[in-house]
Amino acid sequence: MSHGKIRIEKNCLNCGHEVEERFCPHCGQENVETRQPFYYLFTHFFEDFTHYDGQFWGTLKNLLIKPGKLTSTYLEGKRQKFVPPVKLYIFVSFITFFTFALFPMLNINLADRKDAGNSDKASFFEKMKTAETKKILDSIKAEKNLSKQDSATVKKLNTLLSDSTKINDFEETLEMDKKIDDDVNYGGYKTRKSYDSAVTKNPSALDFIRIPLAHKFFELKEKGVTKAEIIKNLAEKSFHNMPKALFIYLPLFAFFLWIFHNKKKWWYFDHGVFTLHYFSFLLLNILFIFLIAKLTSVIDIGFINVLLYLLITALLLYSMMYFFIAHHRVYHTHGVISFIIGVILFTINFFAFMILVTGLALVSFLMIH
Structure with missing residues (x-):
């Protein structure tokens, strides 16, 4: 619940209707003072999640320990009890990648x-x-x-x-501290001129991928960029592109679900809700594993480190089991059928995501300056 000061005036600033208490009965806007302290800008965003009937914490609890519960509840029409799927995914993505930015996974000191x-x-x-x-x-x-x-x-x-x-x-x-040697070649060619000449004589269907990569390689070679700088830039570019890649993959994941289920009973919208909840869980789980891994590098006590590594292993196993449990509970399929469909979907999505990650790495390489 917001802690903004209520206005003395009883007219709604949004629609002009009379406001008897705190919220306008016509449009729902809160009748609070328009000018707030500076910190209000930061606290208001989190209040939307944490101070409205425990909506956020209830959502987190069900998301983490009750696979499929949020999706089933939302599709049943009970949509005020928990945070909406899109809002939840955006918030979890923000927290996860903000944490990664604060504590880099790869630190190369050039x-x-x-x-x-x-x-x-x-x-x-x-x-x-x-x-x-x-x-x-x-x-x-x-x-x-x-x-x-x-x-x-x-x-x-x-x-x-x-x-x-x-x-x-x-x-x-x-x-790592050395530059790309002059004798290092790309596809057997040491210079961009010789490479372009060969491509012109023997064009290929894959030239739209190969030519930009070759030009970037020769560009970095001419600039004298070291291997360490290439790795650091590649890691940074890939990290910044990861949220976009995950967002792009959301509809594709839902599409694969749509293919393997009854089109009359389950709409694409239903699969989209399931996907948003599942991806939100994965991001949170990745965040927990990341933070625990950071703890292992700080804490140097044997038995505590063993417990932390066991916890990381348990979270990894739970991440794999979560999909099968959630899939079975949401789609109400027979245990064996649900497991078979789950294995097929898992395999398809694994290879599809690997293709996306490879494409992301190529794009990241092309963005190196």
Whole structure:
């Protein structure tokens, strides 16, 4: 319920009708003062969800622990008790991606890699540490009679040296701080001119995809962009495009539901409501998993981390089970039939979404500057 101050005047500012109490009986607008404190702009949005008869919290409870309940209730015509599907999805999307923006999933620090001098110093000290470790190891091995403690020390040092070598080899293989080499080619061509010449001679049906990708590759190569910068930009662009991709996929998901159900009994609108609720649940579940994963990187207590990882596993399994439970409860199909349809829909949507994600990655790559 809004906490705005009620106006002394009893005329509705929206339609002009007389207002006896707080809300206009004609249009429903609240008869409160038009000028409010600055914080009202931020609190009013959340009040719509949290202060109206517990509508938001009741919606969350049913969405998370009662798969299919919101959809069934909404389709029965009981639509004042819970937050409307579209409003719920928009709010959950906003909270989820706002949280992701505050706590980035991928953090690549390019500044540290650009300073070649510092990099050389770091590698110098690492080499010194490795050399000292080898000296200690050789001195212990030189002794004729090794105790159990010495043998254990030798084993640990060998493991450390092996791991250090693997890490260094991995970093050298990636060469994140290096630019795209001149001898690196795209489809066998090292320059844009040679590539365009070959495409002109041998056109293909896939040129509408291949040519923009090739031109972007040669553009980045000419600019001297490093691998780390490409990965960082690709991750950022993909992240910003993800909400759009999910929104685009909503009607496609509902369309697949429409194909596999009785067209007379279930309208496309019904499948759209189911999809909005299911996607809202998925976004919330992804948000919970993300926050718990962040906790594991902060908390360094063994048994607590084990519990957190078990919780993440449980949420992942619940995400898979949720669709089958919700589908069975909403569409009232036989258990076996519901499961078979669910598996088919799951498979189709998995491959369709992978295609969308691949397209998203390509678009993100083309948007790199």
